[in-house]
Amino acid sequence: MTASLLRVAGLTKRFGGLVAVDQASFDVAPGEIVSVIGPNGAGKTTLFNLICRLYSADAGSVDFDGKNLLAYRADQLAGIGISRTFQNLALFEHGTVVENMLVGMHSRLKSGVLAGAFYWGPCQNEEIEARKEVERIIEFLEIEEIRSQPVSMLSYGLRKRVELGRALGTQPRLLMLDEMVSGMNQEETEDIARFILDLRDEFGIAVLMIEHDMNVVMDISDKVYVLNFGVPIASGTPAEVSSNPAVIDAYLGKSAA
Amino acid sequence: MRTRTFKQTYGELTRLLPYSSSWTWYVALLAALIALPLVGPTYVSTFVLLILSAAVGAIGLNIVTGSAGLISLGHAGFLAIGAYTTAILTTDYGFDLIPTLVIAGLVSAASSLLVGIPSLRLKGLYLAITTLAFSIIVTQLIVEAEWLTGGSIGKAVTRTTVFGYPVRSTISIYYIALGVLVLTIFGALNLLRSRVGRAWMAIRDYDTAARMMGINLVQYKLFAFAVSAFLTGVAGGLSALYVRYINIDGFTLIVSVEAVAMILVGGLGSVRGAILGAIIITILPDVSRWLMNTMFRSVFVLPAANSQEIKGIIYAVMIILFLRYEPDGLAARWAVIKRFWSEWPLGKARG
Ligand SMILES: Nc1ncnc2c1ncn2[C@@H]1O[C@H](COP(=O)(O)OP(=O)(O)OP(=O)(O)O)[C@@H](O)[C@H]1O
Numbered sequence: 142m143t144a145s146l147l148r149v150a151g152l153t154k155r156f157g158g159l160v161a162v163d164q165a166s167f168d169v170a171p172g173e174i175v176s177v178i179g180p181n182g183a184g185k186t187t188l189f190n191l192i193c194r195l196y197s198a199d200a201g202s203v204d205f206d207g208k209n210l211l212a213y214r215a216d217q218l219a220g221i222g223i224s225r226t227f228q229n230l231a232l233f234e235h236g237t238v239v240e241n242m243l244v245g246m247h248s249r250l251k252s253g254v255l256a257g258a259f260y261w262g263p264c265q266n267e268e269i270e271a272r273k274e275v276e277r278i279i280e281f282l283e284i285e286e287i288r289s290q291p292v293s294m295l296s297y298g299l300r301k302r303v304e305l306g307r308a309l310g311t312q313p314r315l316l317m318l319d320e321m322v323s324g325m326n327q328e329e330t331e332d333i334a335r336f337i338l339d340l341r342d343e344f345g346i347a348v349l350m351i352e353h354d355m356n357v358v359m360d361i362s363d364k365v366y367v368l369n370f371g372v373p374i375a376s377g378t379p380a381e382v383s384s385n386p387a388v389i390d391a392y393l394g395k396s397a398a
Numbered sequence: 399m400r401t402r403t404f405k406q407t408y409g410e411l412t413r414l415l416p417y418s419s420s421w422t423w424y425v426a427l428l429a430a431l432i433a434l435p436l437v438g439p440t441y442v443s444t445f446v447l448l449i450l451s452a453a454v455g456a457i458g459l460n461i462v463t464g465s466a467g468l469i470s471l472g473h474a475g476f477l478a479i480g481a482y483t484t485a486i487l488t489t490d491y492g493f494d495l496i497p498t499l500v501i502a503g504l505v506s507a508a509s510s511l512l513v514g515i516p517s518l519r520l521k522g523l524y525l526a527i528t529t530l531a532f533s534i535i536v537t538q539l540i541v542e543a544e545w546l547t548g549g550s551i552g553k554a555v556t557r558t559t560v561f562g563y564p565v566r567s568t569i570s571i572y573y574i575a576l577g578v579l580v581l582t583i584f585g586a587l588n589l590l591r592s593r594v595g596r597a598w599m600a601i602r603d604y605d606t607a608a609r610m611m612g613i614n615l616v617q618y619k620l621f622a623f624a625v626s627a628f629l630t631g632v633a634g635g636l637s638a639l640y641v642r643y644i645n646i647d648g649f650t651l652i653v654s655v656e657a658v659a660m661i662l663v664g665g666l667g668s669v670r671g672a673i674l675g676a677i678i679i680t681i682l683p684d685v686s687r688w689l690m691n692t693m694f695r696s697v698f699v700l701p702a703a704n705s706q707e708i709k710g711i712i713y714a715v716m717i718i719l720f721l722r723y724e725p726d727g728l729a730a731r732w733a734v735i736k737r738f739w740s741e742w743p744l745g746k747a748r749g
């Protein structure tokens with residue numbers, strides 16, 4: 142196995158008495174697609190928020206590309222190559238599709254207040270370059286028709302796609318997707334699965350995704366990591382995990398409840 | 399129907415005004431404003447001058463409150479800082495007006511850090527109260543620093559020069575204000591269409607997502623306060639010029655409420671909205687006084703002209719009406735109407 146891009150070890154988070162994430166440990170190699178699964182409330186989103194520095198960890202470590210992530214602020218992650226989408230839509234509601242994606246390019250642009258106010262040469266060139274790149278992402282995601290629409294007017298599936306585009310604007314090496322396809326129809330789900338595979342194959346982006354849709358998980362993941370009540374209960378290839386009795390138990394227990 | 403709207407280069411996509419026909423309209427409007435003092439009666443240009451300087455301040459407030467979503471009731475404080483800085487530098491120290499206005503803006507921007515830093519963790523009502531407290535402290539300090547500011551008596555603005563030439567007439571102040579407003583409009587539009595403006599919008603709409611996109615909340619909130627305070631300080635400087643005698647009574651809470659009314663009526667986050675709001679809120683007290691005078695003279699005993707009470711009631715009513723019925727302000731309404739007509743007869747009406 143190649144050296145890991147993301148290495149999580151013993152990561153733990155408590156909310157009062159509740160241990161939301163208990164000793165999570167796993168690796169993501171460059172260009173690998175890793176799924177995190179588990180019943181509702183298992184601590185998957187909390188795990189993402191820990192990695193993204195939105196929550197501070199109670200124990201454990203997170204290394205990304207040889208850097209100790211716990212020493213970084215949330216707003217510094219985009220600059221070193223980590224981007225994410227959110228479980229609940231987190232678009233900038235008053236902006237258009239293009240504007241949302243341009244925000245994704247924030248850490249790669251430079252203009253400050255003065256350059257922006259005067260909009261002089263370098264700022265203008267930078268804006269034009271950014272527009273070009275946004276058009277490339279729009280083309281990749283096949284959303285040309287909606288590029289100048291306000292995101293508030295879009296369907297749920299399209300908004301999710303815009304959020305993916307915004308995350309791509311940061312040019313991530315690790316893309317974290319929190320329940321990307323939930324609420325999408327079959328066709329939209331297949332599109333997203335195809336995009337994820339293309340991102341890996343064409344750009345070498347590693348993907349860490351939380352997913353409830355087992356078809357997507359089994360079809361495209363290289364590795365699956367299973368949490369239950371914050372506790373890691375299994376990890377391995379999709380085939381290994383799906384035949385693991387502890388996993389079946391956790392899921393059946395959930396659907397029986 | 400508007401045609402030829404297809405863009406051929408990426409540069410075209412980033413233009414300030416997408417259609418060259420719009421430029422014609424704005425140039426015509428500017429020409430009319432330049433001609434106004436030469437052809438119109440003085441009271442009209444005096445009135446338009448009020449609007450010009452109010453518009454500069456409203457654009458300033460709209461940056462922090464409309465674009466970045468940080469509610470501020472400290473507008474009066476920043477206006478006061480700008481006005482007193484201008485009065486002191488020009489009258490007491492003989493500074494030229496142009497650098498004075500820049501310094502007024504900078505002093506105001508620097509003071510915004512005093513309110514900006516403590517309010518970084520505050521939102522909504524708490525932020526509103528903190529900023530309100532700031533403006534009260536500012537006026538209190540002005541009263542205390544009598545040696546510098548004239549204390550509660552106030553301060554006359556007597557000697558002002560531009561490039562060595564004395565500025566006395568309302569007309570010359572009018573042109574200075576017009577120039578400042580044009581620069582303000584360009585600066586604000588440029589900021590809002592580039593990286594910093596987008597970061598403000600992102601913070602307002604979803605701050606966690608903004609952080610994940612690499613936006614440092616502390617830095618950009620302080621930027622918003624500083625830019626807003628700079629413009630408001632310059633507006634305060636302009637007001638000192640035409641009021642000619644400044645006093646802390648000119649910088650009470652009602653002035654902050656007036657500015658909030660302007661951006662709410664015009665449209666949060668929009669430069670055009672701030673200008674529309676400045677026009678409407680500036681003329682409204684006079685229009686309503688005139689209406690009441692002509693229609694209900696026999697029914698009401700009218701309070702003194704331009705009284706604070708009347709203004710307060712009018713602003714409150716406008717804020718409530720717009721929050722309830724037109725929360726996106728007139729600028730959004732304008733956009734809807736414009737879209738309808740530019741697509742006419744092919745488009746369909748949209749709410
Ligand atoms: N900020 C918080 N404060 C207190 N408790 C929290 C907080 N965030 C999450 N929790 C709790 O931590 C547990 C894990 O929540 P989390 O959102 O990580 O689950 P999840 O696996 O993402 O679930 P879902 O599949 O429903 O999205 C839940 O019991 C939740 O109530």
Ligand SMILES: [Mg+2]
Pocket residue numbers: 185186187228
């Ligand atoms: Mg979740």
